[in-house]
Amino acid sequence: MSSQGQVSFRNIVKMHGEFAALKGVNFDIKPGEFFALLGPSGSGKSTTLRILAGLDAPTAGRVLIDDKDVTSTDARDRDIAMVFQSYALYPHMTVAENIAFPLEMAKLPKSEIAPTVKEAARKVKIDHLLDRKPGQLSGGQQQRCALARAIVRKARLFLLDEPLSNLDAKLRLETRAELKKLQRSLGITAVYVTHDQEEAMTLADRMAVFMSGEIQQVGTPAEVFARPNSIDIAGFIGNPPMNLVPARYVDGDVIIAGHRLKTTATTAGERDVVVGLRPGALRMTEGGLGARVDLIEDLGDTAVLDLDCAGTMIRMRVADGNIPGEGDTISITARPQDIHLFDPATRMRL
Amino acid sequence: MTAKRLRIFALLAISMMFLLAWAFPIIWSVLNSLKTDSDVLAYPPKLVFAPTLEAYRDVLFGSGSILPNLLSSVIISVGTTIVTMLMAVPAAYALARLRFRGKKFAGFYVLATQMLPPVGIIIPYFLVLRNIGWIDTYQGIILIYLSFSLPFAIWLLVSYFEDIPFEMEEAAYLDGASRLKTLWRIIIPQVRGGIAVTVVFVFLNAWNEFLFAVVLSGNTVRPVTVAMFNFVSVEQTLWAKLAAVSVLAMLPVVVLGVVAQKHIVKGLTVGAVKGGGRR
Numbered sequence A: 001m002s003s004q005g006q007v008s009f010r011n012i013v014k015m016h017g018e019f020a021a022l023k024g025v026n027f028d029i030k031p032g033e034f035f036a037l038l039g040p041s042g043s044g045k046s047t048t049l050r051i052l053a054g055l056d057a058p059t060a061g062r063v064l065i066d067d068k069d070v071t072s073t074d075a076r077d078r079d080i081a082m083v084f085q086s087y088a089l090y091p092h093m094t095v096a097e098n099i100a101f102p103l104e105m106a107k108l109p110k111s112e113i114a115p116t117v118k119e120a121a122r123k124v125k126i127d128h129l130l131d132r133k134p135g136q137l138s139g140g141q142q143q144r145c146a147l148a149r150a151i152v153r154k155a156r157l158f159l160l161d162e163p164l165s166n167l168d169a170k171l172r173l174e175t176r177a178e179l180k181k182l183q184r185s186l187g188i189t190a191v192y193v194t195h196d197q198e199e200a201m202t203l204a205d206r207m208a209v210f211m212s213g214e215i216q217q218v219g220t221p222a223e224v225f226a227r228p229n230s231i232d233i234a235g236f237i238g239n240p241p242m243n244l245v246p247a248r249y250v251d252g253d254v255i256i257a258g259h260r261l262k263t264t265a266t267t268a269g270e271r272d273v274v275v276g277l278r279p280g281a282l283r284m285t286e287g288g289l290g291a292r293v294d295l296i297e298d299l300g301d302t303a304v305l306d307l308d309c310a311g312t313m314i315r316m317r318v319a320d321g322n323i324p325g326e327g328d329t330i331s332i333t334a335r336p337q338d339i340h341l342f343d344p345a346t347r348m349r350l
Numbered sequence B: 001m002t003a004k005r006l007r008i009f010a011l012l013a014i015s016m017m018f019l020l021a022w023a024f025p026i027i028w029s030v031l032n033s034l035k036t037d038s039d040v041l042a043y044p045p046k047l048v049f050a051p052t053l054e055a056y057r058d059v060l061f062g063s064g065s066i067l068p069n070l071l072s073s074v075i076i077s078v079g080t081t082i083v084t085m086l087m088a089v090p091a092a093y094a095l096a097r098l099r100f101r102g103k104k105f106a107g108f109y110v111l112a113t114q115m116l117p118p119v120g121i122i123i124p125y126f127l128v129l130r131n132i133g134w135i136d137t138y139q140g141i142i143l144i145y146l147s148f149s150l151p152f153a154i155w156l157l158v159s160y161f162e163d164i165p166f167e168m169e170e171a172a173y174l175d176g177a178s179r180l181k182t183l184w185r186i187i188i189p190q191v192r193g194g195i196a197v198t199v200v201f202v203f204l205n206a207w208n209e210f211l212f213a214v215v216l217s218g219n220t221v222r223p224v225t226v227a228m229f230n231f232v233s234v235e236q237t238l239w240a241k242l243a244a245v246s247v248l249a250m251l252p253v254v255v256l257g258v259v260a261q262k263h264i265v266k267g268l269t270v271g272a273v274k275g276g277g278r279r
């Protein structure tokens, strides 16, 4: 792993007039890490990436790269490569010229440029397209060209803003896997913006979850999945996401639709809570919470059931071969450790 | 005959009428330039005559040769075009990209100059130039032409620059290019179509200009549009020569028009889409 490419954000604020796009953002990225910025549309991910790249200046706060304050350093002096969502390929240049451009700007000797370009193009499998113009490439090939242009220079940071969002579903899956391998083999720090939780979960070593201009949680995908910090994150991560059901907490139990469930989560006294239940953590049992099967979405190896529990909608994932019929009444439960509690007022985890 | 055919026929007839109205003066000039003076004045007009290049020989190499005037026109037009483009390209880029105080006003000013009736400012221009001794000089005429061509060129170019996404430049910065390098290597190559159109329009505007030229020029600097009137005097008008000169003066216009046709049509639609007129 390289020792370069460490990033710290210290209380970064970004105002657009009265509107706060970022309200004091803090995080640290370790060298060589694949770090995802995840969040719904408009939550400030791109803004964060642009501030890191030096394309926008923060209103307040400091950006550190490799322990050096770069808050007021020009974008072109930060030694950062970026893949834009629109790819931003130079339309008047061939693929080879596009990839060579950062090398030319770095004043690499001409004799070294051609082989370096070829090597980068080979890594992303477009070395047969070097003489084409971007307009003559498919979307996926353009995306690879943008990747090649970003990796050719061996910058210390590699930023990607939703690089896969313009690809079709199949290509997105393929490219996703290749991207991860590429980043591993280069040993470069990558910061990856996405609103697709599945993308972040599969790609990232760690991720920061953004909600309306704030980071609500930083952690590995497994940590965030296992212990979401807030109602908003719980409702965002997972497919389908966690069920969030209003309930009452009474010393060690939660009461949902009149049914008592044991929980290992604790809070003081007796109070209203929001209970989080992963669809995959629910199971059918005798004498559990009664529910009517409203709808079945069969996904092949599993199915997702829409259940009506006395007026509350709950989704449940069941394995194939275990699927009740639509309109059946079943009874469900969850293990005590699978019951998450949130405060309905602060929306934070209890 | 079907209704559809009838419609096509009607459309064709109407187009021909318009075309004729536009083409007639040009055909008339070309024909007359190939006649002798007596043939020109013949009544009824002769459609069949022995063509001669006499008029061309006279206006080019005769005593009142217009060659120096053609040269003047070339110097003025080329000079105006070069200076205009050197200033308009960076200015348009700035207007399209940078946020600065007074940007709105600058945009309005640029348009306002295009609306001003030229006759209204000809006297002040004359007085100013006379005071600094620039009447009948190239720099004088070019300076005055700049006052029109520059805003026009900027206004036309801005729409081309605005079509280039910001991310294109940001990508270049991150690739290590300076602002100037980005402008030169990334932006300008993408607006070369717009630059071509602007060059053509600015050149032709300068080439065709008459009103200012007639007032601000003199015996040393006299573009061909003004010199043409040497052939019109109180006693007589030398129609064949006048026609020959006008054909010569039209030549660069036609050549440029044909060469840059594709770009010009595109330029006109850009203007049309962005909602503006032109001088």
Ligand SMILES: Nc1ncnc2c1ncn2[C@@H]1O[C@H](COP(=O)(O)OP(=O)(O)OP(=O)(O)O)[C@@H](O)[C@H]1O
Pocket (backbone or CB within 6 Å): A016, A019, A021, A039, A040, A041, A042, A043, A044, A045, A046, A047, A048, A195
């Ligand atoms: N120039 C601007 N002026 C005003 N508001 C802005 C400006 N740029 C961004 N914003 C606002 O800042 C917020 C964050 O924008 P940002 O582009 O970072 O979102 P994002 O998380 O990348 O969303 P997406 O997934 O849709 O790309 C948005 O609400 C946006 O409307």
Ligand SMILES: [Mg+2]
Pocket (backbone or CB within 6 Å): A045, A046, A047, A161
């Ligand atoms: Mg974004």
